Amino acid sequence: MTLTATHELAIDIGGMPILVRTDSSEFAALLEDRYGSFIHAPSSDRIFSLDIDLIPPRTILEDEDVSVRMESGRWIITRGDFRSEFDPRSGHGWVRQSANPYSIDGVLRILHSLFLAREGGFLVHAASAVRNGRAFLFAGVSGAGKTTLSRLAPPDAEVLTDEISYVRPATQLQPTEPRPSGSGYEAFGTPFAGELARIGANLRAPLAALYLLVQGPENRIEPVDPAEAARAVLRNILFFAHDEELVGLVFQSVFDFVARVPVQRLVFTPDARVWELIV
Amino acid sequence: MNDVYPARSKQVAARMLGGEMMIMSPTDASLFNLNDVGSAIWNAADGRTSLDEIVVRLCDEFEVTPEAARHDAETFVEELAAHGILNLSEQPIVPAASGLQEIK
Numbered sequence: 001m002t003l004t005a006t007h008e009l010a011i012d013i014g015g016m017p018i019l020v021r022t023d024s025s026e027f028a029a030l031l032e033d034r035y036g037s038f039i040h041a042p043s044s045d046r047i048f049s050l051d052i053d054l055i056p057p058r059t060i061l062e063d064e065d066v067s068v069r070m071e072s073g074r075w076i077i078t079r080g081d082f083r084s085e086f087d088p089r090s091g092h093g094w095v096r097q098s099a100n101p102y103s104i105d106g107v108l109r110i111l112h113s114l115f116l117a118r119e120g121g122f123l124v125h126a127a128s129a130v131r132n133g134r135a136f137l138f139a140g141v142s143g144a145g146k147t148t149l150s151r152l153a154p155p156d157a158e159v160l161t162d163e164i165s166y167v168r169p170a171t172q173l174q175p176t177e178p179r180p181s182g183s184g185y186e187a188f189g190t191p192f193a194g195e196l197a198r199i200g201a202n203l204r205a206p207l208a209a210l211y212l213l214v215q216g217p218e219n220r221i222e223p224v225d226p227a228e229a230a231r232a233v234l235r236n237i238l239f240f241a242h243d244e245e246l247v248g249l250v251f252q253s254v255f256d257f258v259a260r261v262p263v264q265r266l267v268f269t270p271d272a273r274v275w276e277l278i279v
Numbered sequence: 280m281n282d283v284y285p286a287r288s289k290q291v292a293a294r295m296l297g298g299e300m301m302i303m304s305p306t307d308a309s310l311f312n313l314n315d316v317g318s319a320i321w322n323a324a325d326g327r328t329s330l331d332e333i334v335v336r337l338c339d340e341f342e343v344t345p346e347a348a349r350h351d352a353e354t355f356v357e358e359l360a361a362h363g364i365l366n367l368s369e370q371p372i373v374p375a376a377s378g379l380q381e382i383k
Binding site: 230258 | 294
């Protein structure tokens with residue numbers, strides 16, 4: 001495959017920039033619009049890269065399940081609307097898709113879930129926000145209230161996402177940064193939005209707590225036993241690969257997570273007073 | 280079911296948390312929570328101990344009839360075997376479950 005790559009954009013999510021190359025100025029503009037503050041200028045510290053091979057729009061099998069499998073050392077990622085291959089050793093791959101933002105979005109979610117599995121982190125169905133310099137996660141399935149809670153966020157809270165949160169053990173990205181403290185985990189903003197239809201703030205902050213969302217007649221926080229916490233987090237993890245080793249790593253990462261991060265149930269009634277509990 | 284020797288599969292991730300044994304299938308990511316009886320079977324599934332012997336242990340350890348213990352144990356090992364969590368063999372397996380990734 002020969003590509004004439006004329007446009008390069010680094011999409012930096014979770015401190016792991018992926019350099020995306022396309023020969024279409026229209027698609028490059030679409031990416032800039034879609035990923036906003038998550039787009040960086042290309043730099044020498046990139047780790048991963050993707051060439052985009054645009055094909056004409058065609059009938060899409062939207063219901064086709066995503067498939068992620070390793071073949072001959074390469075990840076083969078397919079869905080009804082795209083095909084992608086990625087070589088984790090070289091950090092390079094390609095995506096064949098039509099000029100739409102949803103396909104590349106799917107590829108990025110999957111690649112980050114694979115990267116994170118080896119780092120002790122994960123993507124999780126959760127809203128997240130930063131308040132007073134600390135991050136809070138609000139996990140739940142569709143309809144649990146992730147978007148509602150995000151909409152109710154007060155002005156001093158920065159919403160990281162209303163749909164898919166990005167969590168990994170804290171690291172010093174720069175030697176000059178203070179050593180990580182607290183739970184030992186950080187949450188990052190993501191461009192993966194739900195019904196809020198707004199990309200998250202491109203921030204990271206030490207993770208203070210994870211709340212399991214339940215709507216109820218009043219606002220209160222309830223304790224959750226460790227086994228229930230682990231089950232709930234596992235239920236909400238995004239992981240696509242049929243790979244025994246990585247499934248085992250994600251499983252162990254979740255147990256490490258619940259051993260260090262407070263997990264509680266947030267019963268809330270949909271009004272802004274719920275945020276009085278999130279401090 | 281003839282007597283079998285259950286053995287924990289390689290690559291299975293298992294953790295004891297808050298008194299519950301939790302196991303995830305490496306093949307389909309199904310999550311299992313084991314109760315006391317299930318945990319006892321799981322811990323005994325070393326590939327060298329037959330299901331008959333495990334049933335005797337269950338009867339000693341829990342207030343259960345041999346028939347009920349046998350039925351529960353057979354159902355349990357068949358379900359976990361269907362998810363790739365246990366291997367069932369008609370002969371003892373040696374060495375047993377050397378690749379188990381169990382973290383306590």
